[in-house]
Amino acid sequence: MTLWATFMTALNSLSANRLRAFLALLGIIIGVSAVISLMSIGRGSQATITDRIQNLGTNLLSISPQPDEVLTLEDAFSLIDPIHTPSVKAVAPQISTSGTLIAGKERRRTQIIGTTPEALSVRSFTMKSGTFISVPHVTDSQEVIVLGSQVATDLFGDRDSVGEYIRINSKRYTIIGILAPEGGTSFGSVDRQAMVPITTAYYRILGDKTVHGEIPVQSINVEAHNHTLMEKASEEIQVLLRLRHKISDEDDFVILNLSDVIETLEETTQTIVIFLGIIAGISLLVAGIGIMNIMLVSVTERTREIGIRKAMGATKQDILFQFVTESVLLSFVGGIIGIVFGIGISQLINGMNLGNQMLRTVISYDIALLALLVSSAIGLFFGIYPAIRASALHPIDALRYE
């Protein structure tokens, strides 16, 4: 039988039983598109998390007090000390609270961070417009505010609101700057925060009094001179703080190395990707079983067909080749449609809002290719199974098959 005749026979045979072909096709389409969209979600969230951590900076240490202990503003500034802590480049202590920002009729409840001018370099923020908090703002606990890009958009739309006012607890704050979007997409991103001088946050928003003339802070971000000095900076800080707090046994603070956190988080996201991959694999398998079902249900009919073809002079190879062609056609067409669907779904859900999380998808073409190969293999395997059995029969036995 010529190649062309084989191809036409396979095509005719598929179009002769459209429902069967369609159902098998559907299985492959669903399987492949599920794999592609699930994996793109997995890789998307992995990329989101990695990006966000990269935004925080990899030279960053974060110090926070143990429960029921206190770290003060003094502690923070004492870390700028060329003798005891030469590895430390800058510190940025912070207080975090929340409040409702009111601008005209718009109101938004957001996280409000009390911070110092150093945060700009320590957290490597960029300004979209205006300026960041400066030293006089902190010393005079002025009522000024810097908005995260999302907060600014929520309250003022696309308008540049620098110089305008908002209210927090019926006090007026001047907007002095707006941060550039960081691209980090979920809750906790600076895009959804507002920043005020640390003293303002403490005295005016929290309305607290000092403890022994000291302002307690929630955490101190420390920037090391470079990545290799992280360990050293951490040790220097530990020694200095223990001296200051006159500690002889347990530390009353914790130093978190952000590059360790990155590693841990990357491991976690890897697990998520693997998990999604397993789900995707299962859906492909289920699709495969669907195809197998359809193929096996038609095995009686197909065995008789094979009997007729063999009686008319088809060789075993003719039969096998026809069935392989049918299966490859099915799984290839199904695979292509599945890829188109999968990519479509991934693009459709990219940027979709899930509560305060924004879904991000990254389409991976290696996965698309893999899904296509696997679905073809499944289609091939289950498609030619009846053919392999039936083509080995004598024509009369295939014709008699019930």
Place this chain on the structure above:
Amino acid sequence: MAGHLAVEDVLRPDRLRIELLDNPIIKIEDVTKIYKLGNIEVVALNNVSFTINRGEIISIMGPSGSGKSTLMNILGCLDITSAGNYYLEGLNVSAMKDNQLAEIRNKKVGFVFQTYNLLPRSTAWSNVELPLLYSNASNIKLKVSTALSQVGLTDRAHHKPTELSGGQQQRVGIARALVKNPSILLADEPTGNLDSESGNEIMKIIQNLNRETGLTVIIVTHETSIAKYTDRIISVLDGSIVSDIRQKAATVTT
């Protein structure tokens, strides 16, 4: 390849001698067929031998279960013997491999089934075309339309089996058997599922083929009313031949 075999074997002197002596198209020697069902053995054919000459039209008769279909399936290379030899045009079919048998089925034997065995979802045309797709035939269109017109179905070429009457389906079956211009036509109860009028039409087509083109025909039948149109009747009982009678065939009239 049976094609190569044909040339080589026919040229062998012993084969050639058979051809020259009495021109048998079929010669079977002590053919036995045993079906095994678990540990029970059913002897469907028991040492059957006969010779059929080119151009004969023969009927095989016998009660149900006597082994007629078994014999036909072996003659049509749809099944293999348990013992004995089968020569078709001098070629030892019982010694052939799978692919050689496929070529014999494809080129030399036209087989007509009681239950038609058409591809249910293909048109009459595609069904008739089928054997030609498995040989590298040329002029496929001409051959298919000729075969369909031989059985009077030109106007039904694009109907599927479900859109045809039993008689018409059987005529598609005959066209499919004829399209490859076979050496023999084998028909296992071709009229078994048909009323007598359609049956007569089928017999008329078959008898005409035999008389006009000299095609060798073997028909299995239960009915003497069909057997009377053939010029030789072989009777089978319990897997053995019990009589082999020549007669003057009646002409089919409708």
